[in-house]
Amino acid sequence: MLVIDKFSRKPIYEQIVEGIERDIVTGILREREQLPSIRELSALLGVNPNTIQKAFQELDRNGIIVSGQGRGCFVAERAAQKIKEKLSVKITEIKNIASELARAGIEEEKLISAIRCAYADIQK
Amino acid sequence: MLVIDKFSRKPIYEQIVEGIERDIVTGILREREQLPSIRELSALLGVNPNTIQKAFQELDRNGIIVSGQGRGCFVAERAAQKIKEKLSVKITEIKNIASELARAGIEEEKLISAIRCAYADIQK
DNA sequence: TAACTGTACTATTTGTGTTAGTACAGTTAT
DNA sequence: ATAACTGTACTAACACAAATAGTACAGTTA
Numbered sequence: 001m002l003v004i005d006k007f008s009r010k011p012i013y014e015q016i017v018e019g020i021e022r023d024i025v026t027g028i029l030r031e032r033e034q035l036p037s038i039r040e041l042s043a044l045l046g047v048n049p050n051t052i053q054k055a056f057q058e059l060d061r062n063g064i065i066v067s068g069q070g071r072g073c074f075v076a077e078r079a080a081q082k083i084k085e086k087l088s089v090k091i092t093e094i095k096n097i098a099s100e101l102a103r104a105g106i107e108e109e110k111l112i113s114a115i116r117c118a119y120a121d122i123q124k
Numbered sequence: 125m126l127v128i129d130k131f132s133r134k135p136i137y138e139q140i141v142e143g144i145e146r147d148i149v150t151g152i153l154r155e156r157e158q159l160p161s162i163r164e165l166s167a168l169l170g171v172n173p174n175t176i177q178k179a180f181q182e183l184d185r186n187g188i189i190v191s192g193q194g195r196g197c198f199v200a201e202r203a204a205q206k207i208k209e210k211l212s213v214k215i216t217e218i219k220n221i222a223s224e225l226a227r228a229g230i231e232e233e234k235l236i237s238a239i240r241c242a243y244a245d246i247q248k
Numbered sequence: 249t250a251a252c253t254g255t256a257c258t259a260t261t262t263g264t265g266t267t268a269g270t271a272c273a274g275t276t277a278t
Numbered sequence: 279a280t281a282a283c284t285g286t287a288c289t290a291a292c293a294c295a296a297a298t299a300g301t302a303c304a305g306t307t308a
Contacts, residue, residue, distance in 0.1 A: 009133075011295080011296060011297085012296075012297075013296080013297090022224070022227065022228075025227060025228045025229070026227050026228075037252080037253060037254080038253085038254070038255095039252095039253085039254095047297085047298095048297060048298045048299075049298095049299095050297075050298070050299085051296080051297060051298080053254080053255080053256095054296095054297095056254085057255095067253095067254060067255090068253080068254075068305080068306080069253070069254045069255065069304065069305045069306075070252080070253045070254065070304075070305035070306035070307075071253060071254080071305080071306055071307085072252090072253055072254080072306090073253090073254080083228065084228055084229060084230070087224075087225060087228050087230060090221055090224065090225055091225070091230070091234065091235065091238050093221060094218055094221050094222070094235060094238055094239070095238050095239075095241065095242045096242075097214055097217060097218050098218065098238070098239045098242035098243065099242045099245065099246060100146070100211075100214065101211060101214055101215070102242055102243045102246040102247075103146060103149065103150055103246055104146070104149045104150075104207065104208060104211050105149060105208060106208070106211060106215070108239065108240070108243045110215065111215065111218060111239050112236055112239055112240075114215050114218055114219045114222070115218070115219075115222045115232065115235050115236055115239065116232070116236075117219065118219045118220075118222035118223045118226055119222065119226045119232045121223065122223060122226040122227055123226075135264080135265060135266090136265075136266075137265080137266090161283080161284060161285080162284085162285070162286095163283095163284085163285095171266085171267095172266060172267045172268075173267095173268095174266075174267070174268085175265080175266060175267080177285080177286080177287095178265090178266095180285085181286095191284095191285060191286090192274080192275080192284080192285075193273065193274045193275075193284070193285045193286065194273075194274035194275035194276075194283080194284045194285065195274080195275055195276085195284065195285080196275090196283090196284055196285075197284090197285080
């Protein structure tokens with residue numbers, strides 16, 4: 001489940017966004033399922049409610065969740081697919097690091113095997 | 125040569141560190157070669173001298189450069205090799221992103237080809 | 249109606265990066 | 279010895295963003 005690293009360079013609200021998106025993609029959270037309320041999640045994670053709210057706002061804005069005043073927040077339909085489309089930017093991220101390592105003289109095969117290794121770990 | 129992006133999330137001093145390390149690894153800066161002075165580089169990049177100093181301190185602490193009061197800063201011996209060793213953490217970084225994408229259902233081949241593409245771009 | 253939801257504010261605190269300025273100490277060349 | 283350059287070590291101030299704290303309001307549900 002969602003874990004927050006308070007010392008990461010990544011802002012907490014961003015970690016929450018990514019954590020929830022990951023839970024949706026991996027099926028831990030299903031479409032139409034209700035999320036914990038802002039206050040509830042705030043207490044659970046030991047984070048200020050406003051920080052949770054900021055994360056939920058972003059998820060709502062991107063159509064990943066649907067939030068209704070008084071009703072609660074729910075995973076949107078086709079949320080997983082929307083997230084996957086968004087993930088293509090991460091591929092660019094990998095490309096950038098790879099370029100850096102390429103310039104630094106790291107062998108291409110070393111990266112390839114790192115990728116295969118990561119996939120192998122998941123597939124079990 | 126070194127270019128600074130003032131709007132990056134990455135701090136300027138960190139960009140300088142990475143930029144100099146890249147120049148060392150690519151051979152633009154050679155071992156024992158003298159770097160521009162702090163004040164000189166400060167004027168060149170339009171950054172505060174303290175910011176340059178912070179970058180140089182880190183490079184010095186890591187044994188990438190050797191700085192002597194009154195003498196100047198020089199690329200350390202075996203600097204390129206030390207940097208390469210340090211770069212192995214970036215491979216872990218790639219692995220982490222790959223795991224994330226794997227869980228998200230992105231095909232393994234998509235990442236592999238991204239890596240190959242990055243290397244192809246460099247090799248020209 | 250009561251108890252829950254999300255929403256919308258303002259104010260404050262905190263941390264970090266950056267800038268600014270000054271002073272000091274060692275090296276080098278003249 | 280002197281001048282002009284080096285790096286080093288401070289303190290202070292500023293800017294910005296993230297995070298916290300607190301309050302109030304509005305809609306939903308049982």
